Amino acid sequence: MVKGGSDMWAQLMSFRLKPGKDTAGLREQLQAVEQPDSGLLRTMIMQDQKNPDQFYTLVVFDSEERARARERDPRRQEGLQVLRAMLADRLAGPPEFTDLAVAEEWTG
Secondary structure, X not given: OEEEOOOOEEEEEEEEEOOOOOOOOHHHHHHHHOOOOOOEEEEEEEEOOOOOOEEEEEEEEOOHHHHHHHHHOHHHHXXXXXXXXXXXXXXXXXXXXXXXXXXXXXXX
C-alpha cells in the first residue's frame, strides 16, 4: 500500500550509551507510559551495526497534533520521570531529536 500526502508524523531520537550500559528495560518503560488512543502507530529502537553504543528510536504517529497532545498528557508524566532517570544514568549525553513529516509510506 502506498500513501502520499499523509498526515502521519514521525520523530527520530538519536542517543549514545555510556560504556558498559545497555538498553535493558527501555522498551518496557516506554510501553508502561503509553496511553490508549495516543496516535502512536509504531516505535522502533535501532542499534548502529558499526557503532554498538549508538542507538536510534523512531516513533510514528497518525498526526503531529496527536503526538504533541501525547507529550502534554498528564497521565504519562510520572512514568516519564522514571524513564528520564533511566536515560540519565545510561546516556553519554543528551539525546538529539529530529521532527519528520512522513512524505511517503508503504509496506512490503
